[in-house]
Amino acid sequence: MNVDPWILAFAAVTVFGTIWMGFRAAGSSKTASDFFVAGRSVSVGWNSAAISGEYLSAASFMGIAGMVMSSGYDALWYPVCYACGYLFLLLFIAGPLRRFGAYTIPDFAEGRFDSPLFRRIAVCFVLFIGFFYTMPQMKGAGVTLSYIFPGLPYWVGVAVVGAVITLNVALGGMKGITLVQAVQYWAKMFAISVPAFVLMAVYGSYGGNLKANHTTIESPAPMVAEAVPGVTGATGTIEREPLPEKAPADEKWISPFGSLTTKAATMAGLSGQDAKPYSLLYTYSLIIALVCGTAGLPHILVRFYTNPDGVAAKRTTMWVMILIGVFYVFPPFFGVLGRNLLPELYGNIGAKGTDKIVLELPRILNERFGILGSILSGITCAGAFAAFMSTFSGLLVSITGALAHDVYGRILKPDSTAEQRLRMFKILAVVSGATAILLGFTVEKFEINKLVGWAFAIAATSYFPLLFLSTWWRGITMPGAAIGMLLGGLLSLATVVSTMFADQSPWGAGLKAWYASRPLVRTLAEQPAIWGLPLAMVLMVVVSWLTRSRIPADIRLKMLVLHAPESLGLKQEYIREQEEAGH
Amino acid sequence: MNDDPTTGDDFIHSHEFLHHLMKRQLRLSISCALTFSAVLLALPVLNYFLPEFMAMRVFGFTLTWLILGVLFFPFVWIISWAFIRRSLAMEAEEAERAQRGKVGSR
Numbered sequence: 001m002n003v004d005p006w007i008l009a010f011a012a013v014t015v016f017g018t019i020w021m022g023f024r025a026a027g028s029s030k031t032a033s034d035f036f037v038a039g040r041s042v043s044v045g046w047n048s049a050a051i052s053g054e055y056l057s058a059a060s061f062m063g064i065a066g067m068v069m070s071s072g073y074d075a076l077w078y079p080v081c082y083a084c085g086y087l088f089l090l091l092f093i094a095g096p097l098r099r100f101g102a103y104t105i106p107d108f109a110e111g112r113f114d115s116p117l118f119r120r121i122a123v124c125f126v127l128f129i130g131f132f133y134t135m136p137q138m139k140g141a142g143v144t145l146s147y148i149f150p151g152l153p154y155w156v157g158v159a160v161v162g163a164v165i166t167l168n169v170a171l172g173g174m175k176g177i178t179l180v181q182a183v184q185y186w187a188k189m190f191a192i193s194v195p196a197f198v199l200m201a202v203y204g205s206y207g208g209n210l211k212a213n214h215t216t217i218e219s220p221a222p223m224v225a226e227a228v229p230g231v232t233g234a235t236g237t238i239e240r241e242p243l244p245e246k247a248p249a250d251e252k253w254i255s256p257f258g259s260l261t262t263k264a265a266t267m268a269g270l271s272g273q274d275a276k277p278y279s280l281l282y283t284y285s286l287i288i289a290l291v292c293g294t295a296g297l298p299h300i301l302v303r304f305y306t307n308p309d310g311v312a313a314k315r316t317t318m319w320v321m322i323l324i325g326v327f328y329v330f331p332p333f334f335g336v337l338g339r340n341l342l343p344e345l346y347g348n349i350g351a352k353g354t355d356k357i358v359l360e361l362p363r364i365l366n367e368r369f370g371i372l373g374s375i376l377s378g379i380t381c382a383g384a385f386a387a388f389m390s391t392f393s394g395l396l397v398s399i400t401g402a403l404a405h406d407v408y409g410r411i412l413k414p415d416s417t418a419e420q421r422l423r424m425f426k427i428l429a430v431v432s433g434a435t436a437i438l439l440g441f442t443v444e445k446f447e448i449n450k451l452v453g454w455a456f457a458i459a460a461t462s463y464f465p466l467l468f469l470s471t472w473w474r475g476i477t478m479p480g481a482a483i484g485m486l487l488g489g490l491l492s493l494a495t496v497v498s499t500m501f502a503d504q505s506p507w508g509a510g511l512k513a514w515y516a517s518r519p520l521v522r523t524l525a526e527q528p529a530i531w532g533l534p535l536a537m538v539l540m541v542v543v544s545w546l547t548r549s550r551i552p553a554d555i556r557l558k559m560l561v562l563h564a565p566e567s568l569g570l571k572q573e574y575i576r577e578q579e580e581a582g583h
Numbered sequence: 584m585n586d587d588p589t590t591g592d593d594f595i596h597s598h599e600f601l602h603h604l605m606k607r608q609l610r611l612s613i614s615c616a617l618t619f620s621a622v623l624l625a626l627p628v629l630n631y632f633l634p635e636f637m638a639m640r641v642f643g644f645t646l647t648w649l650i651l652g653v654l655f656f657p658f659v660w661i662i663s664w665a666f667i668r669r670s671l672a673m674e675a676e677e678a679e680r681a682q683r684g685k686v687g688s689r
Contacts, residue, residue: 083659
C-alpha cells in the first residue's frame with residue numbers, strides 16, 4: 001500500500017471534525033423534538049446551508065464529474081435538474097406543507113386524510129426511497145476509501161464509513177446534524193471550487209478544455225497538442241492525452257443524445273438518426289424524474305419543518321437554489337478536464353473508474369508543483385467525505401425517524417414514553433445503518449449518479465403526485481391517494497430494478513435479450529417517470545372520484561390551514577378542532 | 584388579530600375566500616412553472632432539430648453546453664426570486680382582505 005500522507009491527513013481531519021461536532025451537539029439535544037426536527041428553530045441562513053449540505057451528496061460531488069467524463073453532454077441534465085427540482089418544491093409544496101405543520105411526510109399523510117392506515121403506506125415509501133438513496137452514498141464511500149488506501153477492498157470502505165456515521169446519528173440526532181451539515185456545505189463548496197480554480201489556472205479554462213473536443217461540424221481536433229510539460233493552457237494550448245479505445249468519440253461526447261441516453265437503442269442495434277427519438281424520450285423522462293423527484297425526497301422535505309413558518313420556508317428554498325446552483329457549475333469542469341488529462345480512467349470499472357475523477361485529477365499537479373497536487377487531492381477527498389457523510393446521516397435520520405416515530409411510536413407501541421422512543425431511535429439507527437451498509441456492498445459496478453437518478457424516479461412517481469394533489473385538490477380521498485402512490489411508485493421501482501437485474505446479474509441474460517429487441521420498452525423501463533407520474537395522477541383522480549363519499553369532512557378547514565397566510569391563525573383553530581374530535 | 588377563531592360563519596371560513604385564495608396562489612405558481620418548463624423542455628427539442636446551431640462555439644463551449652451547464656442556474660434564481668416577492672405580497676394582501684371581510688360580514 002502506498003498511502004499519500006497529505007490526502008490521508010485532509011480526509012482524517014474531515015472525519016474527526018464531523019464526529020467531534022456531532023458529539024458536541026449531542027450534549028445539547030435532549031428532547032424528542034430536538035432529535036426529530038431540531039426543535040423547529042433553525043434560521044434561514046443555517047437551514048438553507050444545512051439543506052444544501054445534506055442535498056449535495058456523493059452523486060453531486062463525485063458522480064456528476066464522473067458521468068460528464070464518461071457520457072458527456074447528456075450528464076449535464078443531472079446537476080441542472082437536481083437544482084431546478086427545488087423550484088417545483090418552492091412553487092407548489094414548500095409553503096403549504098410548512099403551514100400544515102407535521103414532523104414527517106407520514107404525519108402529513110395521516111393528518112390530511114385522517115387515516116392511520118395511510119400513514120403506514122407512506123412510511124413504506126420513506127424506507128424504499130431512503131434505502132435506495134443510501135446505496136450511491138455507500139458506493140462513494142467505498143470508492144473514496146479505496147482511493148486513499150490503494151489496494152483496500154471496496155467493501156471495507158463501505159463498512160468503515162457506514163459504521164462511523166451510524167454511530168454519529170445514534171448519538172446526535174437531527175440537531176447535531178443541522179450544525180454539521182451547514183458547515184459541510186461550505187466545506188464542499190471550498191473543496192470543489194479551490195482545486196477547480198487552481199486547475200483552470202494551470203491547464204486552461206472550462207471553455208478552452210471543452211473546445212479541444214471537436215463537434216460533428218468541425219474538422220477533427222484543431223486544438224490538440226502533444227502532452228508536453230511546460231506548455232500550458234494558460235498560454236493558449238490545451239494539453240490532451242490520447243483517448244483509449246473505450247472512451248466515446250469527441251463528436252458523440254460533446255453532442256446531446258450520446259451514449260447515456262441511447263443505450264437502449266444501441267443495444268437494439270440502432271444508430272444515428274434511428275436512435276435519436278429514443279434518446280429524446282429518455283431525456284424527457286429523466287428531466288421529469290429529477291425535477292419532480294426532488295420535491296418528493298423524504299430526507300429533504302423533513303427539513304422544511306425546521307423553518308419557523310411558511311415565509312421562512314420559501315426564503316430557505318430560494319437560498320438553497322442559489323447555494324447548490326453555484327456549486328453545480330464546478331463538477332462538470334472536472335469531467336471535461338479529466339477527459340483531456342486522465343483518459344486512462346475510461347478503461348476501469350467499479351471503484352477505479354471515472355467516478356473517482358474528482359479525487360484523482362488534482363494529483364496531476366504534482367508533476368509540476370511538488371506536493372500541491374496531493375494537497376488539493378486531499379481537499380477534494382475531504383469534500384467527498386463531507387458529501388456522503390452528510391447525505392447519509394440525513395437519510396439515516398429520516399429512515400430511523402420513520403421507524404421510531406411512526407412504526408414504533410404510532411403502530412407497534414402507541415403508549416410508549418418519550419424516553420422509550422428516544423432509546424428506540426438509537427437502536428433503530430444502528431439497525432438501519434447496518435442494512436444500508438449491506439446494500440452498499442452490492443452496487444460497486446453502478447455509476448453513482450445513475451443510482452441517485454433512480455431514487456428520484458421512484459420519488460417522482462409516488463410522493464410528488466401525492467403531495468401535489470393533496471395540497472391543491474380538495475377532491476382527493478385516501479384510497480385514491482394510496483392506490484396512485486402505491487402503483488405509481490411500485491411499478492417504477494419494479495421496472496428500474498428489472499433493468500438493473502438484466503444488466504448486472506448472470507441470471508438476467510434472458511431478460512436482457514428481451515429488452516434488447518424492444519428499445520422503446522427498455523427506455524421506458526429504465527426511465528419510468530414519463531409514464532409513472534401521469535399514471536399515479538390519473539389513478540389518484542379516478543379512484544378519488546369513485547370514492548368521493550370519503551373526502552374528509554373538515555376538508556375546507558384543512559385546505560385553509562394549507563393555504564391561508566399564517567397571520568390569520570387558522571392552525572391553532574385546526575389543532576383545537578382535532579382535539580375536540582378526539583384525533 | 585384573530586381573537587375568537589372558533590366562531591363559525593365568518594368570511595375567512597367561507598368557500599369564496601378559500602376558492603379565491605387557492606386560485607390566486609395556483610395561478611402564480613403555474614405561471615412561474617410554465618416559464619421555467621418552456622425553457623427546460625425546449626432545450627432538448629432545439630438540440631434535436633437544430634443540432635448545428637446548438638453546437639455553435641461560444642467562449643469554447645458549445646451553445647447548448649453553455650446554456651445547460653452555466654446559464655440555466657441564474658435563470659432559475661430569477662424565477663424563484665420573482666415568485667417569492669409576488670407570493671409574499673399577495674399573501675399579505677389576502678390576509679388584510681380577510682381581516683376586513685370578517686369585520687364587514689358581522
